[in-house]
Amino acid sequence: MRYIMKKVLSMALTLFVVSICVFFAFSLIPGDPVTRMFGTQATPELIEQYRQKMGLNDPLIVRYFRWFTSFIQGDFGTSYDYKVPVAGMIAEKIPITLTLAIMSFVMMVIISIPIGIYTAKHENGIADHILTVINQIIMAIPPFFSGIIMTFIFGIVFKLFKPGGFVSYTKDFWGFIEYLILPAVAIALPKAAMATKLLRGSVIDEAAKDYTRTAYSRGNTTNGVLYLHVLKNAMIPVITFMGMALADMVAGSIVIEQVFGIPGISRILLTSINNRDYPVVETIIMGIATMVLVINLLVDIIYRIIDPRIEVED
């Protein structure tokens, strides 16, 4: 318990540092919300007037603390660009990106665990060789490329998929899920390939250890040893990887949302950076950072459940 307390504290500190970094990074790049607002119709007077009105003329540190105090009170501010509260705007988009990440994660698990175990069990068999090769190739294909290829094959050639035909979950939930299948596959494939490889190697390693021999000598069957003893230990590195992969999937969706025209969190993040919409960018980055930290914490906790011998330092 003390461990978790400590961890949460360090998480808060990390988040604080992240928020500072994002805020100050923005002051280094040219342009601000007002230049974007008036575009080529801008006059120096208008820019000045609106900078004043929006509080952009205040020193950076003042602006940071103004943002920070309202942020920790749960007020994420108002989007400069859309003039609507950030919280509502993002809340509408979270389910999109989250569904995509969860779908990819589930696909990754469903694909990698059986194949990983199978190839390890039948090490050096023909299936193992073929699958290893396919694995290598898939690992090398970036999601945006497989995304474009799949859109072309399923969308234009077979007409099974409507490119760009995204529908919001609020209008047609199953249509929404259906549209996300291909993007999820594109994200999941390389991750599944890596997880498979990792699991296979891990199972093979564990199988060579002494305790496995002991388990056999106690009269267990191959499957018994594999599922009761080996797999439990072999899963530890795989879980670390999958935790990281889940965080990475949210980041990976930045590209995939662009390729498939999905108006999720990542699209908002990208355009908000371009439009210098600070409140939105800050909120999204903080959200992503929190998520990564929470996943890390969960992975640590799962470790302990799987293998109580693991001592997480106090």
Place this chain on the structure above:
Amino acid sequence: MMKKSFERRSLSALLVVLSTLTLTLSGCSSKKAEDSGTVANEQTESASQEDGSQAEDAQAQSSTEDLSKIVVGIPQDIDSMDPHMATSAGSREVLFNVFEGLVKPDSDGNLLPAVASDYTISDDGKVYTFTLRDGVKFHDGSEVTAEDVKYSIERNAGTDGTDPLISAFSNIESVEIADEKTIVMTLKESNTEFLAYMTVAIIPASNTDTEGNPIGTGPYKFVSRSPQENIVLESFDDYWGEKAYIKDVTLKIEANSDSVVMDLEGGSIDMYARVTSNQVSQLSDNFAVYEGTMNLVQALYLNNNVEPFNNELVRQALCYAIDPQTIMDFVSDGKGVEIGSSMFPSFGKYFDASLNDTYNQDIDKAKELLAEAGYPNGFDFTITVPSNYTQHVDTAQVLVEEFKEIGVNATIQEVEWNSWLSDVYTNREFESTVIGVDASTLTAYALLSRFRSDASNNFINFNNADYDAAFDAAVSATDDAEKVEKYKECEKILSESAANVYIQDLPEFVVLNKKFTGYTFYPLYAQDFAKIKPAQ
């Protein structure tokens, strides 16, 4: 054990190599197929302009589809739903459907009465009197009143002590309500062109949330909006004029321009404006391509304040070094219209085609001028280009090659749009930039006012006393012929003093699914959805 694993590795490696080869080979063959497909498409594309028979074929295939709905792809989200705050061309052209002014442009560039049924302009060009049209309703059902008009004009003029949203509106002395149907606007200085600014959107004075709940008088009303996803419009049943044909219009944001062709072919969008000529060649014959111009002045804009561009001879040398036709050939298959000053052909009487020949490519002449200016060995400079505009980036690339001929080394610096706005446009910290400048209203004033030496938007720092005099004379002239003449004099000065290296008015390709027809070009930024109708 070790040996065995090596063998396993080499077997796997062999398989990897083999399958990679297969992939590469199949990649090559599909590329070939694509190439031949392109040629075929080009043929059908060139034929597709006039014939309706193909359209009917396409129609037959999709007769079951709902033609009361159209999905229009737009390259970026609207920057504001408040018509007075929306500045980007992409936003204005869409809001054209939702909002209207006292007058409204038609596709030939005439200003037709809209919310006003009639207007008179005093002979001295100072007093504008508008009569409101009977029965013009806002989308919320209320009728347009003189107060709404006064409010809308004053909001832009900054009468409440703020700075005017439209700088030309600082010329407004007063807006008076004479009676409930008559509005009298008085200007500080006479300006007979001011009518063009009365296209400014009329919005209800009572609406406190123009951004979230935009209410106008146009043929389409706002329904909903989801950031970075879509904007939904619906035809307005009580519209005073000719009603829209298509009931539901969805504007879908196409963040990835590479997926436009696939989205059109796959059916998730029916229309997209401003595709590249390359994309046009990839389209199947289910689509009609409308060809027009973008109505902007594309030029290599030179900062007239920095070395060596403060020297007129240098600027002229650059003008002699380039050939607009070569640029058009490279950038858009030879399409586009050459221009020689800050004016494009849609402006009719104001456009002077003879200025295209002020400079014709002449490498020797250019070198001579450079030598005369003191740069016999040329010089180096930077062209700053906003990276999101492919056509400007491509143009800059051709320019760099053309300048090499006269010994001038240009380097392209691609910047993101917001950096461009801030560094180049607002702070004027640049040497040169390729961009297209458009007109916010249908007046020569809108295009030429920025070159007056004291204009706040004179981002190239052009400073020429003759120009200022000619421009002022043009603005105050009340006689139309004299006005046109003076404006043409302005254009001539810009051309002869080589304010910028003028290139072209870019071609615009609008793709529309053949299920629909009736796309109309306007001489300024406007996508008129009300004119689009089902093909049958």
